Amino acid sequence: MNSPFGEHVDVPVLQHDTGEMYRMVSIDAGYVVSEEDIAAIVEICSEPLLYRFVFRDRLGERAYEEQDARSFLEWARSGWVSGQHMCFLVRDPAGVVATSIEVGSLDESGEALVGYWASAFHRGVMTNTVECMAELAAGAGYRKLVSLVEEENLRSLAVLKRTGFSHVGSQEHSLTRLDQPVGKTLKFRRYERAL
Numbered sequence: 001m002n003s004p005f006g007e008h009v010d011v012p013v014l015q016h017d018t019g020e021m022y023r024m025v026s027i028d029a030g031y032v033v034s035e036e037d038i039a040a041i042v043e044i045c046s047e048p049l050l051y052r053f054v055f056r057d058r059l060g061e062r063a064y065e066e067q068d069a070r071s072f073l074e075w076a077r078s079g080w081v082s083g084q085h086m087c088f089l090v091r092d093p094a095g096v097v098a099t100s101i102e103v104g105s106l107d108e109s110g111e112a113l114v115g116y117w118a119s120a121f122h123r124g125v126m127t128n129t130v131e132c133m134a135e136l137a138a139g140a141g142y143r144k145l146v147s148l149v150e151e152e153n154l155r156s157l158a159v160l161k162r163t164g165f166s167h168v169g170s171q172e173h174s175l176t177r178l179d180q181p182v183g184k185t186l187k188f189r190r191y192e193r194a195l
């Protein structure tokens, strides 16, 4: 198995308000870790809203550290090669990391979970990034995207609404971080979008 998106993806994503062109780029075998990316990812993942919804329950409330960013990038790169999970960084026109999105493996069900985060300093990119992901996924053979969101996560719920996901119910989900169980289960709202 390997990435259903091919070796490399680099596509434009429009910033909704300013019309600036960001780029959604795969973290694939050719990705070379840079200290700028590490610093940007640590800064973004430490932002209060993002930390609350993505890392608080996964890190046991400790801070998001440089090693976490390094492990994430290594996990992302190997996931692209194995096809287990495909991660993308979205960069602003200066090349600085602004958001990230990932999708699970393409199996016979054609259904996969998506996850994403965006810096509060780069609002206006996520909706278009999810749209872009949906187009790429449809082209690669996925049939359904699934998102699990906490009820209190209003900004994420708004993204799903804008991108045509439907609320289909609730489910208990055991949290993982970089595929490792963290020993905690939360109740999420389940959203789906057929492609």
Ligand SMILES: CC(C)(COP(=O)(O)OP(=O)(O)OC[C@H]1O[C@@H](n2cnc3c(N)ncnc32)[C@H](O)[C@@H]1OP(=O)(O)O)[C@@H](O)C(=O)NCCC(=O)NCCS
Residues within 6 Å of the ligand: 016, 049, 050, 051, 053, 054, 115, 116, 117, 118, 119, 120, 122, 123, 124, 125, 126, 127, 128, 147, 148, 149, 150, 153, 155, 156, 157, 159, 162
């Ligand atoms: C969820 C998250 C990614 C949303 O980011 P965001 O910057 O609010 O998302 P968007 O770029 O889509 O929207 C920002 C604004 O641009 C507007 N916008 C963006 N694209 C748009 C479009 N194509 N059409 C209309 N409006 C658009 C939105 O209406 C929104 O406006 P508002 O600030 O007045 O509400 C971000 O809050 C985040 O990272 N949260 C923490 C991590 C997280 O929760 N991840 C998801 C786990 S399920």
